Amino acid sequence: MSTIDDLIAPPGPGLAPAGSGRDPAGTPPEDEALIWCDRLVRIFSVGGVEIQALQGLDLQVAPGELTALVGASGSGKSTLVNILAALDSPTGGQARVAGHDLLAMRERDRLEYRRRTVGFLWQQTSRNLLSHLTAGENIGLPMRLAGVRRGASRSRVGELLGLFAIGHCRDQLIPHLSGGEQQRVAIAVALANRPRLLLADEPTGELDTDTAEAVYGALRTANAELGVTVLVVTHDEMVSGQVRRTIAIRDGRISTEVLRRTETDELGRRAEVSEEYSVLDRAGRLQIPGEFVRALGLRDRVRLALEPDHVTVRPAHGRRPERDPRPDGDGTSDRGDGAPPGGKG
Numbered sequence: 298m299s300t301i302d303d304l305i306a307p308p309g310p311g312l313a314p315a316g317s318g319r320d321p322a323g324t325p326p327e328d329e330a331l332i333w334c335d336r337l338v339r340i341f342s343v344g345g346v347e348i349q350a351l352q353g354l355d356l357q358v359a360p361g362e363l364t365a366l367v368g369a370s371g372s373g374k375s376t377l378v379n380i381l382a383a384l385d386s387p388t389g390g391q392a393r394v395a396g397h398d399l400l401a402m403r404e405r406d407r408l409e410y411r412r413r414t415v416g417f418l419w420q421q422t423s424r425n426l427l428s429h430l431t432a433g434e435n436i437g438l439p440m441r442l443a444g445v446r447r448g449a450s451r452s453r454v455g456e457l458l459g460l461f462a463i464g465h466c467r468d469q470l471i472p473h474l475s476g477g478e479q480q481r482v483a484i485a486v487a488l489a490n491r492p493r494l495l496l497a498d499e500p501t502g503e504l505d506t507d508t509a510e511a512v513y514g515a516l517r518t519a520n521a522e523l524g525v526t527v528l529v530v531t532h533d534e535m536v537s538g539q540v541r542r543t544i545a546i547r548d549g550r551i552s553t554e555v556l557r558r559t560e561t562d563e564l565g566r567r568a569e570v571s572e573e574y575s576v577l578d579r580a581g582r583l584q585i586p587g588e589f590v591r592a593l594g595l596r597d598r599v600r601l602a603l604e605p606d607h608v609t610v611r612p613a614h615g616r617r618p619e620r621d622p623r624p625d626g627d628g629t630s631d632r633g634d635g636a637p638p639g640g641k642g
Contacts, residue, residue: 332358337390350376352549355578363520365529365536368546383407416487420499425483432482433467439489457485477508513539552584
């Protein structure tokens with residue numbers, strides 16, 4: 298667990314506004330990505346048994362993105378966020394954040410990285426805030442420890458309190474604040490020293506729906522107004538409606554992504570459109586959704602066929618021949634494998 302000093306980052310130059318970077322639907326090259334993971338592996342040994350928490354995971358996040366990483370317990374999402382936070386070390390592969398090689402860093406480098414590059418927002422208030430300080434004092438503490446001048450610190454505290462609509466909390470002790478106010482103060486603390494990346498680990502896990510919406514609104518504000526890249530880690534798939542890109546992790550690999558965009562029709566009406574994609578990793582692997590596997594009875598092996606503009610996936614076990622729809626057809630495929638003509642089944 299990090300101490301408050303671990304989270305200190307000195308002030309840095311402002312970032313470009315969100316939206317000025319690459320379209321999140323594209324995959325940024327390594328030199329443009331803020332987060333770049335290539336075939337990342339993390340193996341734990343428990344009772345003499347090796348557990349592979351990450352199994353060759355690939356991930357790219359561009360600067361300025363607001364992204365959610367979702368997955369069930371045991372999917373590997375907590376392992377991944379601990380690696381991105383430099384609180385854990387991967388076993389193999391590559392991982393870079395804002396140009397920092399997370400596999401090559403020494404302990405001193407990790408401390409400097411946590412101070413300067415990444416901000417943290419944890420689910421538990423006790424990890425984010427000091428209960429005996431006011432909201433304003435909590436936000437100012439990281440800057441004071443980093444040696445920021447008092448005037449500059451006071452100005453930054455006021456800026457963040459106003460940005461997240463918690464100016465009325467400035468002189469109140471943390472226990473006197475609501476859960477949503479506490480998390481918004483915690484966001485301000487995490488951003489006090491202008492990190493490049495904000496990691497939010499289950500930030501709404503202890504909040505009701507309305508309060509959670511306010512917290513997500515604060516994260517969107519931080520992304521849009523300050524340009525900070527935000528990665529929200531959660532088991533709640535409903536977060537998809539709060540972000541532009543949702544990445545699902547399953548069995549230690551990225552399995553699917555949902556991308557949201559706004560479209561305008563010919564009458565000028567705007568609508569949100571969501572599309573789900575299976576993710577093809579750098580080794581050419583993808584995970585077929587469970588409902589597809591069950592519907593077609595896929596198991597062990599499958600047949601692949603390359604078509605002009607797509608690939609078909611069929612069960613390895615044969616199917617009953619289908620009749621040829623052509624009048625002169627003989628009712629069977631001439632391929633000898635029980636597939637209909639054209640290779641589609």
